[in-house]
Amino acid sequence: MQHDDKKTNRLIHATSPYLLQHAHNPVDWYEWGEEALTKARKEDKPILVSIGYSSCHWCHVMEHESFENEDVAAIMNENFVSIKVDREERPDIDQIYMDAVQAMGMNGGWPLNVFITPDQKPFYGGTYFPPANWSQLLLQISKVYKERRGDVNKSADDLARKLTASDLDRFRQSDKNPEFTDQGMEAMYQSMASKFDNQWGGFDKAPKFVMPTQWLFLLRHYIKTKNQHALEMVELTLKKMAMGGLYDQVGGGFARYSVDGKWFAPHFEKMLYDNAQLLSLYAEAYQITHDNFYKRVVYETVNWLKREMTSEEGGFYSALDADSEGVEGKYYVWTKSELENITQHQPEWLADYYSLADSGNWEHGNNILFIEEWENDFLKKHQLTAQQLHTALGVAKEKLFNEREKRTKPGLDDKVLTGWNAMTIQGLLDAYSAFGDDAFLELAINNMQFLEKNLIDEKVHRSYKGKRSPTEGFLEDYAFLIQAYTSLYQSTFDEAWLTKADKWTDYVQSHFYDSKEGYFHFSGNKAEKLIAQKKEIFDNVIPSSNGVMARNLFHLGIILDNAEYQSQAHKMVAEISELIIGEPAYMSHWAILYSEMTSPMAEIVVVSPKLKTVAKELRINYLPFSLLMGTSSQSSLPLLAEKTNPDGQQATLYVCFNKTCKLPVPGVKQALKQIPKNQKP
Numbered sequence: 311m312q313h314d315d316k317k318t319n320r321l322i323h324a325t326s327p328y329l330l331q332h333a334h335n336p337v338d339w340y341e342w343g344e345e346a347l348t349k350a351r352k353e354d355k356p357i358l359v360s361i362g363y364s365s366c367h368w369c370h371v372m373e374h375e376s377f378e379n380e381d382v383a384a385i386m387n388e389n390f391v392s393i394k395v396d397r398e399e400r401p402d403i404d405q406i407y408m409d410a411v412q413a414m415g416m417n418g419g420w421p422l423n424v425f426i427t428p429d430q431k432p433f434y435g436g437t438y439f440p441p442a443n444w445s446q447l448l449l450q451i452s453k454v455y456k457e458r459r460g461d462v463n464k465s466a467d468d469l470a471r472k473l474t475a476s477d478l479d480r481f482r483q484s485d486k487n488p489e490f491t492d493q494g495m496e497a498m499y500q501s502m503a504s505k506f507d508n509q510w511g512g513f514d515k516a517p518k519f520v521m522p523t524q525w526l527f528l529l530r531h532y533i534k535t536k537n538q539h540a541l542e543m544v545e546l547t548l549k550k551m552a553m554g555g556l557y558d559q560v561g562g563g564f565a566r567y568s569v570d571g572k573w574f575a576p577h578f579e580k581m582l583y584d585n586a587q588l589l590s591l592y593a594e595a596y597q598i599t600h601d602n603f604y605k606r607v608v609y610e611t612v613n614w615l616k617r618e619m620t621s622e623e624g625g626f627y628s629a630l631d632a633d634s635e636g637v638e639g640k641y642y643v644w645t646k647s648e649l650e651n652i653t654q655h656q657p658e659w660l661a662d663y664y665s666l667a668d669s670g671n672w673e674h675g676n677n678i679l680f681i682e683e684w685e686n687d688f689l690k691k692h693q694l695t696a697q698q699l700h701t702a703l704g705v706a707k708e709k710l711f712n713e714r715e716k717r718t719k720p721g722l723d724d725k726v727l728t729g730w731n732a733m734t735i736q737g738l739l740d741a742y743s744a745f746g747d748d749a750f751l752e753l754a755i756n757n758m759q760f761l762e763k764n765l766i767d768e769k770v771h772r773s774y775k776g777k778r779s780p781t782e783g784f785l786e787d788y789a790f791l792i793q794a795y796t797s798l799y800q801s802t803f804d805e806a807w808l809t810k811a812d813k814w815t816d817y818v819q820s821h822f823y824d825s826k827e828g829y830f831h832f833s834g835n836k837a838e839k840l841i842a843q844k845k846e847i848f849d850n851v852i853p854s855s856n857g858v859m860a861r862n863l864f865h866l867g868i869i870l871d872n873a874e875y876q877s878q879a880h881k882m883v884a885e886i887s888e889l890i891i892g893e894p895a896y897m898s899h900w901a902i903l904y905s906e907m908t909s910p911m912a913e914i915v916v917v918s919p920k921l922k923t924v925a926k927e928l929r930i931n932y933l934p935f936s937l938l939m940g941t942s943s944q945s946s947l948p949l950l951a952e953k954t955n956p957d958g959q960q961a962t963l964y965v966c967f968n969k970t971c972k973l974p975v976p977g978v979k980q981a982l983k984q985i986p987k988n989q990k991p
Contacts, residue, residue, distance in 0.1 A: 325779040326396035327723045328364040332373060336383035339394045342403055350391040350428035356455045356462075357430075358386065358448075361395040361404050361422040364723035365579035365629040367638055368438045369421040375441040382445055389452035390425075397422075398628060398727060399773045402784060402833045405844050406473060411435040413472050425451050430841045431466035432473075473842040478827050481847070481889045488887045490907040492534070498894035498901050499531045499540060505895065507571065511547030513895070516571040520551065520564060522587035523853050523898040529594055530905040530934050534988045541598070548595055552607045555678035558642065559664070560710045561618075562610030564588055565632075566851075574680055575672060578632035578639040578720070582619060582730045583852050585611055589737030593744035597932035598991050603685075608741050612750065615734070620753075621724070624760035625774060626731045631721035641720050643676035644710075652713045653706045659692045660706055663699075725775040728765045728783050731757055732790035733852075739797045743929040751801060758798065761791070769836075770814070785832050785846065785855035788818045792862045796869070803921060803940040805947065811866060815875070818859065828881055829856050847886065853899035856882065861903045868911055868937055871948035871969065883907060909935040910967050912985050916940035917953050918961030927978045928963075935989040 320340055321333040332339055340346035342359075350357045360377075362369030376382045386392050397404035397420065407424040410432040417437065424435035439447060455462055488494075502524065507514040525544045532540040551557060554573030556565050563585055565576030589608055596604040619627045634641040646666045653660055664679040665671055672678045683691070689699060735754045742750040765771045770783035770791060783791075795811035798804070821834040824845070832844045832855060846854045860882040867875030883890065883903055890897040890904055914936050918924045921942045928938070941950050949969065955962040963981040964971045972984045982990065 321394060324396075325725065325773060325775045325777060326364075326399045327725055327775065328362060328369075328396040328398070329394050331364060331370075332377060332394050335373070335377045336380050336387075337377050337392050338383075338387045339392050342393050342395050342400060346391050346393050347428065347430070353391070354428065355389065355391050356433075356451065357426045357428065358390045358392045359395060359403070359407055359422075359424045359426055360392065361397050361407060361424070362420045363396055363398050363629070364721065365581070365631045366420045367577065367579070367632050368419075370633060372421050372438050372444075376439070376444045379441065382441060382448075385445060385448045385452075389448060398723075399725070399779060399781060401786065402837070402840060402844070405832065405846070406840055406842050407432055407435065409473055409842075409844075410469055411437075413469060427463065427466050431470040433462050433466040433469065470841050476827065476845065477847050478829060478845060478886075482827075482885045483888050488884055490883070490887070490904055492908060494887065494891045495531055495534060495905060495908060497891050498904075499528070499535075499537070501892075501894050502528065503539065503543065506543050508546075510572050511543070511550040512571075512573070514571075517567050517569045517577075518556075518571060518573060519567040519851060520556070520584050520588065521851060521895070521898065522584075522591045523849055523902060524895060525591055526594065527894065527898045527901045527905065529598065530902060532598075533932070533934060533991060534905065534908075536988075544595060545599070548592060548607075549603065552592075552603070553681035555680050557607070558614070559679040559681070560642075560707055560714060562607075562612075562614035563618075564611070575678060576639075578642055580614075580630040582626055582628050582727075583733055585615065586730065586734035586737040589734075590740040593737075593740045594932065594934070597744045597930065605745065608745070612738070612741065612753070616753065618722075621726065621760075623764070624756040625726035625764065626734050626757060627722060627724045628727055628730060629723040631723070634718045634720045639672075639676075639678075641714065641717050643672060643678055645670065645675055646677060649677070649710070652709050656706050656709075657702050659688075659694075660702070662692075663688065663703070725773050726760075726765070727773055727787070728761060728770055729772075729787040729790045729852075731761055732787070732794040735794040736790070736797055739794075739801050742801060746926045746930055754794075754798065754801075758794065766791075769817070769834075782834055782837055784834075785818070785822050785830050785859065786852065788814055788822070789855045789858035789862060792818070792866075793858055796862060796865055799869075800938040803916075803925070803942075805945065808866075808869065808947075811862070812870060815862060815866060828878075828885065830859055847889075848896050849899045850896075857897075857899040857903065861899070861906075864903060864906065865937060868913060869939060869947070869949075879903070880907065906935060909989060912936035912989060913949055913966040913969075914938050914981065915950060915953050915964040915966065915971075916961060917950075917955040917964075918942060918959075919955070920960060924961040924963075924978065928981070931978075931982060932991050933985065933989065936985070 318333050319338055321329045324330055324341055395403050408418045408422060412418050419437040421438055424432050426432045434451060505513045512518045525547055528540045528544050551573050556568045556573040556576045563580050565578050566581050566584055568574060568576050589611060592604045592607045632638045646668050665682045666677045670676045735757055738750045738754040764774050765778055770787050771778045772781040772783045772787055773779040792811050792814050795807045799807040822830040824831055829845050832846050847856055848854055849857060860879045863875040864879035890900045894901045912935060916924050919942050921940050925940055939947060939950055953964055959976055962974045964974050965981050965984040975981050
């Protein structure tokens with residue numbers, strides 16, 4: 311091994327913080343690429359692909375126990391070509407081998423450790439292995455590979471065939487031409503309501519993950535039907551999540567999930583993609599209810615984003631680790647006496663408010679700050695006004711924050727991913743709509759300028775840390791980027807953003823589209839060929855890239871008056887509509903698009919010399935089934951071409967459906983009256 315110094319391996323040259331964490335292991339790690347694959351072929355060795363990400367707790371544990379151990383590393387180096395993969399930098403590789411492990415009948419998760427042949431076909435795998443089991447497994451696999459090679463090759467070939475089968479073959483119903491109906495919406499709502507946890511919000515199980523698109527869909531269902539229970543489900547979930555340990559009560563921002571059913575004890579890592587989407591969700595909840603609780607959560611989360619997740623150049627970092635000083639959650643928890651010392655002269659009800667126990671409400675005598683009582687009940691119990699409560703809390707939180715700043719911070723994954731940044735732009739723009747605060751818009755534009763400078767040239771790149779990685783962006787990156795450009799246009803009416811949205815849509819059509827199936831591949835046609843080319847259909851915490859792309863086509867189709875985009879989007883939804891209706895919890899972003907297709911969408915045009923002011927007044931209203939266009943003078947957009955603002959008028963607004971406009975009106979209030987009741991609160 312020729313490296314810069316004796317103590318590092320090849321990963322010292324990586325751009326991924328996760329790979330860099332392993333650069334000092336005695337394992338002779340490779341990055342995924344031709345060098346490793348060629349070595350495996352030449353030496354006829356099996357390959358170990360070990361996949362994780364920097365804020366993954368069990369990845370750290372396995373590294374510490376096995377990959378830092380000289381004896382274990384010796385077994386790996388002698389018998390395998392070992393490849394480390396950051397799943398966030400290479401989701402294409404992760405998808406294939408995660409599918410493989412699940413196809414073997416095992417639970418997937420990270421770290422993901424998969425054994426593959428030199429031609430990339432998997433034959434065995436699993437997740438975390440304790441050190442003794444790991445060493446034993448390595449020796450066993452090596453023996454089987456040498457002595458029963460025929461069996462290994464046969465099972466690898468069988469599995470590879472399964473992996474290349476398209477999910478769409480199982481789920482499409484292309485012989486039907488479904489209508490997008492309110493009955494379909496009702497069925498989706500019923501399916502979600504039947505699994506709802508009426509006490510704690512979320513779905514009735516543990517661990518509880520944050521799945522923002524599910525609740526965004528239910529808000530739209532509420533708007534269409536005025537079914538109060540749909541709104542109550544969202545409100546209970548949003549309140550309980552932000553009262554729980556899942557939310558950082560001191561510094562803002564949400565952890566990834568709670569291990570229990572009460573949102574009490576989180577797995578403490580904070581991911582950019584969760585918080586990006588939660589900005590949209592809490593902002594939309596505020597637009598409907600005007601409840602300041604939601605406003606506070608948005609502002610605190612944006613403050614966290616600016617303070618801890620933004621580089622000097624304006625890129626947003628990927629994640630904060632769960633651990634500090636090797637202990638999970640250490641940064642975030644308090645003993646009761648510690649908290650009382652820090653907040654001296656604070657009211658005696660503070661410990662009660664955060665559900666603190668003398669012996670700790672969590673492990674090792676520690677407390678997770680957790681608000682169990684509804685605010686009104688708490689105010690009555692302690693005979694307080696809301697103002698007294700929040701003033702005192704503000705003082706206490708500031709003291710706790712200042713004290714916490716002295717602690718060792720959790721590890722930061724400071725790579726910048728295009729797709730996740732674009733999702734955050736969308737969250738900030740939704741916050742801008744709800745609160746009209748220019749700071750949110752500025753942060754979003756600043757971030758887009760960072761992406762354009764560092765991650766976009768004749769194509770879009772996936773990842774940046776000091777330099778950009780050579781990996782081209784995946785469908786996820788392009789889809790969220792197009793969404794962000796389209797939303798930036800609707801927030802600023804600067805048509806340059808729209809031109810870029812259209813340009814990259816064109817690019818995706820030429821480089822990712824599979825005309826045979828009518829959906830998009832996850833990797834572009836210039837990407838390195840892996841053993842399977844996946845299409846991402848199901849929504850996870852991050853919405854599926856095909857669903858986001860279909861919604862982009864639908865929105866751009868309307869704004870640009872492009873009928874082909876619209877019909878492409880319709881077809882993508884139509885062919886899996888039974889799956890969307892049957893499994894809304896796993897198809898919730900598609901369900902949002904389905905709800906837009908049952909609406910119809912209002913095209914609202916603002917023509918005014920005071921465009922920004924009028925548009926702000928319009929945007930604070932919750933109008934999920936509308937697209938916004940505007941100009942202060944001339945525009946080349948089809949729907950704006952003939953629209954004028956008579957002299958002397960502050961503004962003229964046009965509300966149109968399917969290119970047919972109602973009578974022009976001079977103000978926002980009159981325009982809102984032209985939008986049907988089932989499209990607004």
